[in-house]
Each structure stands twice: as structure tokens, then as C-alpha cells.
Amino acid sequence: MTDHFTLTLAHIRARIDAAAQFASRDPATVGLLAVSKTFPTEDIRSFYAAGQRAFGENYVQEFTDKVAALADLADLEWHFIGPLQRNKTRSVAASAHWVHAIDRLIIAERLSQQRPNQLPRLNVCIQVNVSGEASKSGVAPEETLELARHVAALPNLNLRGLMCIPEPTRDEAALAAQFEQLHQLQAQLNEQGYALDTLSMGMSSDLEVAVAHGATLVRIGTALFGARPNKMTA
Template structure:
């Protein structure tokens, strides 16, 4: 398993480099976030020893367990990328360096209030519901200007950019349109806030298209860890 997961890391990195080359971009302009949904800490450890440092988690209790098992890996960078409930904000503010999934000011305020004063500001991304799906979280694109203005005033948060999850069933043309809209929103936001440098979009099945459209961070799970386990304890 160790060899195969390291081989898959090499393959994903190669795919990122190839997509960047085709788009006349430096491969260093795209960060790889390894998403270990339902997979064990031992898999994270294998990838870490192969040079991967940034890891994303969707489920808080699962993440806290893995973090406890990997305390010796002191320079791992943990990203929380799942939905956020109000009763989870204290642990998220304490145990993560990044949060990708902010779409409510109430949550943003709680994260800012609960971030330790002696800790670096929490890096945050605003989640955009780019395809207006009723089953997905995220603000509407037209809400971004006001939402970002409110978030940027919170003292213990650092606004770094945007995140999205395009519709899974979208056609290639629809996907391109969604990615292009995200790139436009991101560019407008970056022109207003000097801290904005991250557009988190693209996963295992669409990383090439996302990179072509300007993504600076791809969130890769299946291509690294294999299909997710179907059974998971409730939080």
C-alpha cells in the first residue's frame, strides 16, 4: 500500500505539471491538497514521507483523531474543507491552519473569536455555490462583494480567496463556464484584497480543466487514496 500510494502521488504531481505546461503556467503556481476522506492516518504518513505536507479533511472528529495519531509530524498543514456547524467552530479554529468552506458570517465571526490570540490568523476561503445547486453550500456570486467586506474586518482571519465545488453532472462546456466565472470572481477579489492568492477548485476528475481556468489549489482524494470507504462513524 505504501508503494502504491506514493506512486499515485507521483502520478498526480505529473498530471499537475502537465496541465500547467499546457496552460503556460509554472507548476509551482498550483498547490496539491491531499484529501484523505475516510482513509487512515497511516496513508497520510506515507504521503508525508514522500514530500506531501498539505492535507484536507471533511469531517471534524475524523480529522482530530488523525491529527492526534500524527502529532510527531509537526509541519503538516491541515485544511478543513467540509461543512461547518456552529458547535464545531472552536475545534476547527484551534486545530487547522486553513478553512475552505465559509459561507456564513456567523461561522466566520465564531472562528475569529475562537482563534487563539497567540496563533497566526486563520487562513480562510469563501465558498461559492457556482452552479446554484440546492444541495450544496456556498454563497451566490452576487453576494461576494458584501460578504468579503464583512469577513475582511474580522481580526483573527486572513482572507486568502475562494473555493467551489462545481456540479458533478455538468457538461464540459458548463464546467468551463463555471470555472471561468470563478476565475473572474477571484481576479476581482484579488484586486481588492492584497492577501487574496488562492483559488481552490478542481478535484481528481477535473484537475486539468481547473488548472487551465486558473486554479491555484486542487483538492485530490480518490486519485491519491483510492475510492472512499462507504462506512463512517457519525459525528
């Protein structure tokens, strides 16, 4: 009998594949990041057993605890996707495979300095504030190229792409415009020689719009894990 986790994962993957096909894209070019923040390690193990390998966390202490608790799953791919304070970068630098929310040079510099020498370079994305909301983290679109220039020069980081969190709206046209802005920024950076291959955008409610505008990694939490418990603190 197929269990809940396998069925849920298959349903989300089917949504992603259908969205890619509708956009005349190869479904294999769109990855799935399971956003496991606030959910127990047992759920991660269950999705792992169903075939999921990439998991995203937002809070440093929770991230650190889960990395330790799941150390026996050697091929887990850990993505840190939340905002980082400069005094909390060390454990992320030591354990993450990806960091999605680089929005200040000081954070990138600390991650590079604290990345253990025996590990490969840390994959990073620059977070861009495509909605212009004052409450949102992220570099302004017009400042992205300058930040990318500095981040790409850091020795222990591998600048892979861009990330965004659009404004919460049901207006599909507004979402499309914000996702397309990130897509165009990627194209502009690649024209400058950066060879970015990742657009981290799209969540449970808007993944189809994101995929239509070039997303290569969608961050799915609620549609996989269910309603989120009370937020944990970092």
C-alpha cells in the same frame, strides 16, 4: 524499490504539472491538497513519507482525531474543507491551518473568536456556489463581495481566496464556465483591493479544467487514496 504512495503522488503531480504547462502556467503555482477524509492515519503517514504535506478533512470529529494522532508530524498542514456547523467550530479554529468553506458570516466570526491568540491568523476561503444547486453549500456569486468585506475585517482570519465545488458533470464546457466564474470573482475582488491569491477548485476527475481556469490548489482524494470507504459522520 519505489513504493505505491510515492508512485501515486508522482503521477498526480505529473498531471498537475502537465495541465499547468498546457495552460501556459508555471506548475509551481498549483498546489496539491490530499483529501484524506475517511482514510486511515497510516495512509497519511505514507503520503507524508513520500513528500506530501497538505491534507484536507471534511468531518470535525475525524479531523480532530487525526490531528491528535499525527501530532508528531509537526509540519503537516491541515485544511478543513467541509461544511461547518456553528457549534463545531472550536476544534477547527484551534487546529486547522486553512478553512475552505466559509459561506456564512457567523461561521467566520466564531472561527475568529475561537482562534487561539498564540497561533497565526487562520487562512480562509469563501465557498461560492457557482452551480446554483440548492443542495450545495456556498454563498451566491452576487453576495460574495459583501461576505468578503466582513470576513476580511475579522482580526484572527486571513482571507486568502475562494473555493467551489462544481456540479458533477462530464460536460467540460459546463465545468469550465463554473471554474471561470470563480476566477472572474477573484479578479473582481482583487480589483477592490483584497489581494486574494488562492483558488481552491478542481478534484480528481476535473483538475485539468480547473487548472486551465486559474486553480492554485486542487483537492485530490480518489486519485490518490483510491475508492472512498463509507462516509463517516461528523
